[in-house]
Amino acid sequence: MIYGANGYTGDLTARLAVSRGARPLLAGRNAAAVRALADELGLDHVIFDLRDPVATRRHLADVDAVAHCAGPFVATAGPMVDACLDTGTHYLDVTGEHPVFEAVLARDADARAAGVVLLTGAGFDVVPTDCLANLLHAALPDATALELAFVAPGGLSRGTATTGLSMNARGGWRRIAGTLVSTPMGTPARDVPFPTKVRRVGAVPWGDLVTAHHSTGIGDIVVYTRVPAPSLLSRLIRFAPVRALAARAIKRQPPGPTAATRAATTCEVWGEVRNAAGEVRTATLTGPNAYDLTADALHRAVEHLLAGAAEPGAHTPATAFGPDFLTHLDRVVVKAP
Template identity: 40%
Template structure:
């Protein structure tokens, strides 16, 4: 018996999710457009599979009608999410994905009313993007209900980017960043702001603003109107981001992106097991009210891709258990600030 549909099963994160399914006794229907890769996964894990291209709406609808929920793991989601969202609305299938892309969150929110009418839940960002940061935002909102400003920042120790994450970042190359100001998302230049954050008690790290998904989702979760998100990177990378403001038109050219895409494909698909086991991630959150009073906290979590597989399946299991609410929803908005604390090894500290 199949428990749920996993689309994009043979991607780097899809494979991690598939492995964790085997450990947790869940049976996914593996899917994607490449039948050969799916057959190889079937031989490896024993799970059933079905190859369907997202452009084939009748076949996609036929597959989804048999499923209660789909976990969509085929990025870049800006290119794949719309077809899956529409198919889920047409077939009454709950939709989950692991994106961190602001336009994809907006796709789901735009369809919230339609989802309510059809009894479907649309929840993007059920992985590292954005579960730990969304939970941090909700936790701080509980600490300071009157907060008007929210800062979220993250850093990681060890690990590397998967092909999918790198290609998603490539898609946004040369387009600048985003913050939320007075309730509205505002485009800003790349490396718009830098700050030093106490991610751990040992060494503070310099971080730079990026258009992380919480610029969109944290507003839905908390109602806080001013939001910035930061990522800790080396000073040289911050300089590169600053230069991209001048090189934007060049970086957006097709030949440049094709060259960089080939460079990505030549790298390993993502961190191996040993790298993931040694790595970990840090989240810092801070809220402020109109008087300037500040409340802050930090999280320490497993490595990002590992955490994505864990939290994605945690939410799949909640959906299978009937813990759903029709319409567009955020992870912490529906499941609460302590959702992340259910993950083994996560620690949270008030500052």
């Protein structure tokens, strides 16, 4: 099942799955939009709202795995996870929100008892970075510090942009000695040698501050990407009325990058680990547009789960399938440490 199939990521994933011969069950709460996509692709569909726990469990009862694509995940992940645990359904999401990563990973014992996999971050956030972090950790097992950086041009979907509003309002974060520490957005900053060129990037509150800590155990983590220069809007966005105005503006934008834009853009990821002795290992990857990578990773993760490739429990991508999961993704090229 793809829940939130009418959203930007759900739509991409559904179309990709059909192109590969799969026939996912489409679902969501927007009856007209889900039905239209199902009719176009020749797929079955169901309509239910996660706020109705009885209906949610009824529709998941015969589902082996659900790809949860309906944000904001801080509101929707909990009800979906609860229902999946009750129905024995594997769960995957494409969240980027720290509280969701923490909440899903905290359900490990419940997932093991239910015999299901809870896989959080099965998209661009955090498949490439989590897997690269674990490749680096394997190359330097006593690493104490991890730095990751990415660039993903091509624009944002409405859902990603809306989530970004609330995340940016909370400012930046990094992990120091195992603890999440608040820092100004973009601080610290550094030059990173990406595969194509050196870029100036700043620290951001990316999901690996939770997931890479969980999967590698490394206590000091910083994640970087390109950060806009401080502006009046960036200072005002912490106020709820300003965020509400910005959210309304986002709703008037296109759903996400066009197919032409996605085809013309690629992503790059860089990572580095260091140990107490000063030894360093680095790795990089290049891949397709972040949304194409998300659809590919999510569909392949579902296939892996249905094939029994992960043990029951709560997982990041790397703990579920190992860091070599990256090698299964289309157009991803890894320069290993």
